[in-house]
Amino acid sequence: MKNxxxxxxxxxxxxxxxxxxxxxxxxxxxxxxKNGTILTMDKNNNVINNGVVVIxxxxxxxxxxxxxxxxxxxxxxxxxxxxxxxxxxINTHSHLPMIAFRGLGEEGIKNRLFAYFFPLEGEKxxxxxxxxxxxxxxxxxxxxxxxxxxxxxxxxxxxxKATKEIGIRGVLGETVIKFPVVDAKTxxxxxxxxxxxxxEYKNDELITPAFGPHAPYTVSKEKMQEITxxxxxxxxxxxxxxxxxxxxxxxxxxxxxxxxxxMDSIGVLNSRVLLAHGIHLNEKDLDIIKKRDxxxxxxxxxxxxxxxxxxxxxxxxxxxxxxGLGTDGPxxxxxxxxxxxxxxxxxxxxxxxxxxxxxxxxxxxxMATIGGAEALNLDSKIGSIxxxxxxxxxxxxxxxxxxxxxxxxxxxxxxxxxxxxxxTTIVNGKVIVEDKKLKTYDIEKNRKQMKAIxxxxxxxxxxxxxxxxxxx
Ligand SMILES: [Zn+2]
Numbered sequence: 001m002k003n004x005x006x007x008x009x010x011x012x013x014x015x016x017x018x019x020x021x022x023x024x025x026x027x028x029x030x031x032x033x034k035n036g037t038i039l040t041m042d043k044n045n046n047v048i049n050n051g052v053v054v055i056x057x058x059x060x061x062x063x064x065x066x067x068x069x070x071x072x073x074x075x076x077x078x079x080x081x082x083x084x085x086x087x088x089x090i091n092t093h094s095h096l097p098m099i100a101f102r103g104l105g106e107e108g109i110k111n112r113l114f115a116y117f118f119p120l121e122g123e124k125x126x127x128x129x130x131x132x133x134x135x136x137x138x139x140x141x142x143x144x145x146x147x148x149x150x151x152x153x154x155x156x157x158x159x160x161k162a163t164k165e166i167g168i169r170g171v172l173g174e175t176v177i178k179f180p181v182v183d184a185k186t187x188x189x190x191x192x193x194x195x196x197x198x199x200e201y202k203n204d205e206l207i208t209p210a211f212g213p214h215a216p217y218t219v220s221k222e223k224m225q226e227i228t229x230x231x232x233x234x235x236x237x238x239x240x241x242x243x244x245x246x247x248x249x250x251x252x253x254x255x256x257x258x259x260x261x262x263m264d265s266i267g268v269l270n271s272r273v274l275l276a277h278g279i280h281l282n283e284k285d286l287d288i289i290k291k292r293d294x295x296x297x298x299x300x301x302x303x304x305x306x307x308x309x310x311x312x313x314x315x316x317x318x319x320x321x322x323x324g325l326g327t328d329g330p331x332x333x334x335x336x337x338x339x340x341x342x343x344x345x346x347x348x349x350x351x352x353x354x355x356x357x358x359x360x361x362x363x364x365x366x367m368a369t370i371g372g373a374e375a376l377n378l379d380s381k382i383g384s385i386x387x388x389x390x391x392x393x394x395x396x397x398x399x400x401x402x403x404x405x406x407x408x409x410x411x412x413x414x415x416x417x418x419x420x421x422x423x424t425t426i427v428n429g430k431v432i433v434e435d436k437k438l439k440t441y442d443i444e445k446n447r448k449q450m451k452a453i454x455x456x457x458x459x460x461x462x463x464x465x466x467x468x469x470x471x472x
Pocket of ligand 1: 093094095241276328329
């Protein structure tokens with residue numbers, strides 16, 4: 001009897017110890033974000049108030065309400081302080097190193113391309129400048145909540161190195177064009193450059209290598225087809241400027257066909273293709289783009305500044321064409337972050353269609369996040385806050401005066417917020433910006449690098465300003 005009692009007490013004790021360890025033991029994670037409004041950007045555009053996101057290594061493992069705090073523990077807890085927790089933004093079109101030249105040639109000259117772009121690119125684009133300018137541009141994006149950008153430029157290996165150093169994602173398309181350029185001595189040398197770059201970076205965590213044929217009127221039919229074959233072989237994106245100008249069909253001598261019809265007839269439109277701008281397109285063009293499952297990078301702010309026109313984005317979205325937002329190069333919109341572009345994205349469509357009810361803020365935020373991911377075929381990995389996706393997340397604070405009141409977080413983001421409201425940026429599970437401070441690069445070092453570049457280019461640009469006057 002005594003022994004029986006003893007055993008019962010022992011079992012009871014074990015049972016209690018077992019229970020309490022069950023209660024205390026939480027599943028371990030890497031980072032928990034709490035106390036914010038989560039814009040998940042999932043299929044139903046779910047918004048979670050007082051939400052919690054759980055990150056383990058580089059992935060999101062759980063998204064829900066504050067009860068998740070009872071299930072998970074992590075060495076790092078980020079209090080969003082009632083801010084907005086959303087997917088990192090995706091800039092689908094840029095030429096980032098041109099950030100070294102932004103602000104030049106703004107004196108209202110007609111021939112800016114010939115007076116500024118070409119001489120600057122011909123004279124000043126060294127590997128070193130591309131690297132340092134990409135460091136600066138990537139810092140600018142990280143601090144303003146862009147976690148992925150797509151780019152078409154030169155020396156993509158330098159850009160990849162700098163992008164990785166700051167810790168954001170890059171879809172980097174090496175330029176292919178029919179002239180000799182800074183990194184290719186022969187016409188179309190970019191194809192070989194791109195293939196080498198793709199081989200080097202095809203399995204990279206942050207970099208997606210790509211082809212960047214400049215435009216249908218600067219790349220021959222045969223070379224476009226060669227790029228299409230290679231992009232299929234390597235399964236990489238192709239980014240190309242299309243419909244930026246209203247005379248592209250004339251430049252191609254197409255007579256009665258559109259540029260899109262021409263591209264379709266030579267077999268270069270498919271789901272890997274991202275068309276930058278897409279302003280001068282007709283309805284038939286949109287149907288072809290939809291049929292081929294190609295995507296559009298909509299750059300409303302750059303298009304307004306350059307007076308190139310307003311894309312039919314509203315109709316594209318009505319036809320379920322994949323559309324992402326872009327800034328274009330920093331000489332075109334002078335920005336690399338998307339905040340101002342968000343408001344242009346809505347306002348320009350309302351002006352074009354004379355309808356204030358279209359392009360509501362939730363649609364615009366979708367374009368800046370999951371829409372961009374779809375346009376780049378990265379939507380299975382990034383673009384929304386859902387369990388299983390890579391942890392690319394930003395927190396936008398709502399304490400600054402411009403963020404109050406905050407009745408509708410989508411409207412607050414699109415029409416009130418600016419880049420300085422970004423408090424935290426996480427890419428691939430790594431916190432690269434915290435309390436509005438960059439953690440991956442010495443900001444003072446970057447400032448000195450950019451001041452030296454600025455001094456050198458300012459000197460060179462004096463001559464350009466004078467020549468520009470005589471050209472006009
Ligand atoms: Zn462009």
